[in-house]
Every structure is written in structure tokens, then in C-alpha cells.
Amino acid sequence: MNIPETGRPRIVVVGGGFAGISFIKKLRKSKVQIVLFDRHNYHTFQPLLYQVSTAGLEPDSIAYPLRKVFRDTIDFHFRMAEVENINTQNNTISTSIGNLHFDYLVIATGTRTNYFGNENIAENSMPMKTVPQALNIRSLMLQNIEKADITIDERERKRLLNFVIAGAGPTGVELAGALAEFRKGILEHDYPELDEDEMFVHLIEGQNRVLPPMSEKVSKKAHKFLEKLGVQVHLETFISDYDGKTVTTKDGKNFETATFIWAAGVTGAPIKGINGEALVERANRYRVDEFNKIIGFKNIYALGDIALMESKDYPKGHPQVAQPAIQQGRTLGDNFKKMFKGAPLEPFEYLDKGTMATVGRNKAVVDIGKLHFGGAIAWFLWMFVHLWFLVGFRNRVVTFFNWTYSYINYDRAARLIIRPFKKG
Structure with missing residues (x-):
């Protein structure tokens, strides 16, 4: 080398x-x-x-x-x-x-x-740990909506417009909220032949509340925000299988879906x-x-x-x-x-600066020490913190511009299928 x-x-x-x-x-x-x-x-x-x-x-x-x-x-x-x-x-x-x-x-x-040893889920679900994986999800989501727009098979349309997310940690909650806002802000304008009520977002969590790492107070707020956006939250529900068409849970529930996103663990x-x-x-x-x-x-x-x-x-x-x-x-x-x-070393001491998650427009939750709150103030704080920690001045400016544009126009400008997603 x-x-x-x-x-x-x-x-x-x-x-x-x-x-x-x-x-x-x-x-x-x-x-x-x-x-x-x-x-x-x-x-x-x-x-x-x-x-x-x-x-x-x-x-x-x-x-x-x-x-x-x-x-x-x-x-x-x-x-x-x-x-x-x-x-x-x-x-x-x-x-x-x-x-x-x-x-x-x-x-x-x-x-x-972490798929917890489930090979079917590992093979057929969509992970989201890298940029290429995120682009795969974007392409698959948009492709499935395009297919739903032209299909005459009602059952197939329902499967294409049924989005299922495993894991209600910060990633799953934020993803569910973003998909629900996509439905409300984009679907009726870009796809007039599709009914907003035909698109469903399901969030499945094995524990008894969303955002388990955060306080119960903000967990309840986040749950209310999700329900207000129309997300269907399924608690104390464990997924057992996904064959590429149907998500199966241990308590016998079935979700027919063409888009199953795995955010249940690392x-x-x-x-x-x-x-x-x-x-x-x-x-x-x-x-x-x-x-x-x-x-x-x-x-x-x-x-x-x-x-x-x-x-x-x-x-x-x-x-x-x-x-x-x-x-x-x-x-x-x-x-x-x-x-x-040759100087003495300092042992590591973690300073917990708090935890936050956004659910959607003007909807976020924050835990900072003994402070637990949610709503618009939490959302603006979430935006500021994330902009601050982005690497590069250009990235901060571009992200701020995109957020401002989306906030004013209720739009998501990056709806491009640059590289169609294909399994395998």
C-alpha cells in the first residue's frame, strides 16, 4: 500500500x-x-x-x-x-x-x-443505514406509487400503497411521520387519480410505547402526533416474517405490502x-x-x-x-x-445533551435533563441542532433552503427516481 x-x-x-x-x-x-x-x-x-x-x-x-x-x-x-x-x-x-x-x-x-437472525426479513426488507440504502427506499416508494397510479387491480393498489415500518425508535418514528406528510402534501397534487385515504403508513413496535429510549411524557406526545398524521401504530407487536409480499406478526396479523422498511435494531x-x-x-x-x-x-x-x-x-x-x-x-x-x-490522561465522561426526534411539520419531541416537551418549539430546536452538526457550510445552507421551501410550499422537491430500484 x-x-x-x-x-x-x-x-x-x-x-x-x-x-x-x-x-x-x-x-x-x-x-x-x-x-x-x-x-x-x-x-x-x-x-x-x-x-x-x-x-x-x-x-x-x-x-x-x-x-x-x-x-x-x-x-x-x-x-x-x-x-x-x-x-x-x-x-x-x-x-x-x-x-x-x-x-x-x-x-x-x-x-x-440487526435482523435478529431472520433471513427472510434480511433478504426482502429495506434497511436504512447508508445513503445508497436511503436512495433505494426513495426509488422503491416512488416506483410503487407510480405503479399504483396505473393499476386496475384494487388489491395490488392497496399493497403498493401500504407502507410498513418495523421499529418505533427515532428512525422509525421520523420515517413514519415523513411518509404520512408525503401522503398529505404530495399525493393529492401529483396523483389526482389516487385517493389520499388509499395510502397507509403502519409503524410496528415490540415494546409498549413509541420512542422507548426517551421519557414516557414525550413518548405519549410523539404517539399523539403520529396518530394525528394518520399513522397506524401497532405496539407490543413482534414481526415474525416477510416474504416480499406479506408482513406476518407473531400474534397473527398480516400486512400486505410492497414496501417494508426495517428500522428495528442495530x-x-x-x-x-x-x-x-x-x-x-x-x-x-x-x-x-x-x-x-x-x-x-x-x-x-x-x-x-x-x-x-x-x-x-x-x-x-x-x-x-x-x-x-x-x-x-x-x-x-x-x-x-x-x-x-507524557501528561496524565483524562478518563471519558459522557455529557448527556439530551435526545430529540421529529414527527413532522411543527411536531417534534425533546428530552433535555428534566425538561421534556414537544411541539413547534421542539421542532425548531431539532432543526437548529441538526443544521449545526451538519458537516460543511454548503450542506447547512442547502438543507436550510430545502426545509424553508418545504415549509412554505408543503412540498418535497427531491421526488426523482434517478436509479430505479430492483431487488437482487
């Missing part, structure tokens, strides 16, 4: 998500060599993927080139590749483009979709080579100490969703969301600078 030897400590980072970017930014001017590996050449702002999948935003509004992010970083090298294995004895990694030696390794690979995305005590198999996360160092290793670290830092307040590790990843990345970057200077 063509990475020059500079005599500086080589830090290899795997994953250009929130954790990896936050870590590298802290070392911009340090006398180290940083090599970043990622399967894509861009960073994805995952909290807004659902807006790409429902035609609210184009993908370039929430993605940013990794090389551009670190253009001014000293001795930085990016390689678009898959990291396949870690040789912990020789301090080398094997990738799809060759092998590379490291002095320090930082793993920030995030999560992948699991860590570890790399081969680190096992045993260091890998918690039930969660597929690396067990780390208070400095994000993987247990049993002196020079290998894990950040964000893939890291399991057990503590009194977080016995099962920190939530697999953006803020812990960002904060861990920053803390580890600061600790690397202290380590090179």
Missing part, C-alpha cells in the same frame, strides 16, 4: 463517521501520520437519512467528502477500502487494497442493521482479529476502558457505537447515537496529544 514512511507515529483510523472525524480533527496539527479507511469516500450525517429516503433532501445535502474534511490536516492519508482483518501480534491490518502497519489503531466502524460492526474478552458478542461491541482502549491491548482503541464502556450510569454501554461518538472522539484525540507529551 502506497503510504509514505515519515518517521512519525502512524495512527490508523477505521471509519469516517462521527467518532472517527471528531478524533482526527483533534490531531490536525499534531506531529503524527493519520491514515483513514472507509468503504465510502464521504461522511454521512445519518440522523437525516430518513429525509433522503422520503424525498425531502438530496443525498449531497447530508454527505461530505472525507478528503475535503481533512484537506488541511498535516500528513493525512485517506484510502477507500474495506478493512478485513487485524493482526494484533504484528500490528498490521489487512484491507481490500493491501496490508498496512500501524503504531496505533482506532476502530470507529459504527453499526450495521448491532456493532466489528473487524475480524479481535475476539475473546475484548468482544462482547451479544452486542458485537468491543469492551473498552475509561480511555477507550480495548481491553487486553496497549495500542488499539474503539470509539462510538462499536465501543462498550461499562460504568455505573451505563452498565450496558453508552447509547449508540451521535453524541457519545463525537465526545469519545474528541476526548481520545486530546488524550493522544497528552500521551505524546
Whole structure:
């Protein structure tokens, strides 16, 4: 692999998500060599993927080139590749483009979709973890509506206009709300031969309320918002199968649908080579100490969703969301600078800045400490926070313009089937 030897400590980072970017930014001017590996050449702002999948935003509004992010970083090298294995004895990694030696390794690979071993669901449902997957959902949604507009088979039209989402966490709730608003704002104008009442959005959750990680107060508000938008919420309902045409639940319910979106869970995305005590198999996360160092290793670290830092307040590790990843990345970057200077390290302490989710226009819910509220104020706060954390000034401007346009016109401008979706 063509990475020059500079005599500086080589830090290899795997994953250009929130954790990896936050870590590298802290070392911009340090006398180290940083090599970043990622399967894509861009960073994805995952909290807004659902807006790409429902035609609210184009993908370039929430993605940013990794090389551009670190253009001014000293001795930085990016390689678009898959990291396949870690040789912990020789301090080398094997990738799809060759092998590379490291002095320090930082793993920030995030999560992948968890189907809980159900192969039919894995094969036939639509996940939403990446930009290509979000574009697949957008294409499939629009294609199915186009088909429904011309079919004379009433049962087939119903199946094409029946949208089923598994999982009522923030992703599922936001996706359900966006689809319901699409029905109200777009269907009657673009498809006059289709009746708005023919399109259904079902949100299925195994627990007894939506947004289980959030407070009961905002959960109830979100539930009311969803029902007001016309979303049919099915609680304490577990999905057992999906054959490509019918979603089946364990209590005998059937939903005929051509669009089944799986947002019911994630699991860590570890790399081969680190096992045993260091890998918690039930969660597929690396067990780390208070400095994000993987247990049993002196020079290998894990950040964000893939890291399991057990503590009194977080016995099962920190939530697999953006803020812990960002904060861990920053803390580890600061600790690397202290380590090179021989200064004592600071253990990681998570500052919970709150949780929020949007359900639709003027409808969002927020948990911040003891404050739990919802409505228009929460919605504007949600917009501000998400704009603030988008990478790149252009992305913020474009996203703000799109949101303003949609707010004024009740429109979703990105209703384009650029690449028709085909299974397999």
C-alpha cells in the first residue's frame, strides 16, 4: 500500500463517521501520520437519512467528502477500502487494497442493521443505514406509487400503497411521520387519480410505547402526533416474517405490502482479529476502558457505537447515537496529544445533551435533563441542532433552503427516481 514512511507515529483510523472525524480533527496539527479507511469516500450525517429516503433532501445535502474534511490536516492519508482483518501480534491490518502497519489503531466502524437472525426479513426488507440504502427506499416508494397510479387491480393498489415500518425508535418514528406528510402534501397534487385515504403508513413496535429510549411524557406526545398524521401504530407487536409480499406478526396479523422498511435494531460492526474478552458478542461491541482502549491491548482503541464502556450510569454501554461518538472522539484525540507529551490522561465522561426526534411539520419531541416537551418549539430546536452538526457550510445552507421551501410550499422537491430500484 502506497503510504509514505515519515518517521512519525502512524495512527490508523477505521471509519469516517462521527467518532472517527471528531478524533482526527483533534490531531490536525499534531506531529503524527493519520491514515483513514472507509468503504465510502464521504461522511454521512445519518440522523437525516430518513429525509433522503422520503424525498425531502438530496443525498449531497447530508454527505461530505472525507478528503475535503481533512484537506488541511498535516500528513493525512485517506484510502477507500474495506478493512478485513487485524493482526494484533504484528500490528498490521489487512484491507481490500493491501496490508498496512500501524503504531496505533482506532476502530470507529459504527453499526450495521440487526435482523435478529431472520433471513427472510434480511433478504426482502429495506434497511436504512447508508445513503445508497436511503436512495433505494426513495426509488422503491416512488416506483410503487407510480405503479399504483396505473393499476386496475384494487388489491395490488392497496399493497403498493401500504407502507410498513418495523421499529418505533427515532428512525422509525421520523420515517413514519415523513411518509404520512408525503401522503398529505404530495399525493393529492401529483396523483389526482389516487385517493389520499388509499395510502397507509403502519409503524410496528415490540415494546409498549413509541420512542422507548426517551421519557414516557414525550413518548405519549410523539404517539399523539403520529396518530394525528394518520399513522397506524401497532405496539407490543413482534414481526415474525416477510416474504416480499406479506408482513406476518407473531400474534397473527398480516400486512400486505410492497414496501417494508426495517428500522428495528442495530448491532456493532466489528473487524475480524479481535475476539475473546475484548468482544462482547451479544452486542458485537468491543469492551473498552475509561480511555477507550480495548481491553487486553496497549495500542488499539474503539470509539462510538462499536465501543462498550461499562460504568455505573451505563452498565450496558453508552447509547449508540451521535453524541457519545463525537465526545469519545474528541476526548481520545486530546488524550493522544497528552500521551505524546507524557501528561496524565483524562478518563471519558459522557455529557448527556439530551435526545430529540421529529414527527413532522411543527411536531417534534425533546428530552433535555428534566425538561421534556414537544411541539413547534421542539421542532425548531431539532432543526437548529441538526443544521449545526451538519458537516460543511454548503450542506447547512442547502438543507436550510430545502426545509424553508418545504415549509412554505408543503412540498418535497427531491421526488426523482434517478436509479430505479430492483431487488437482487
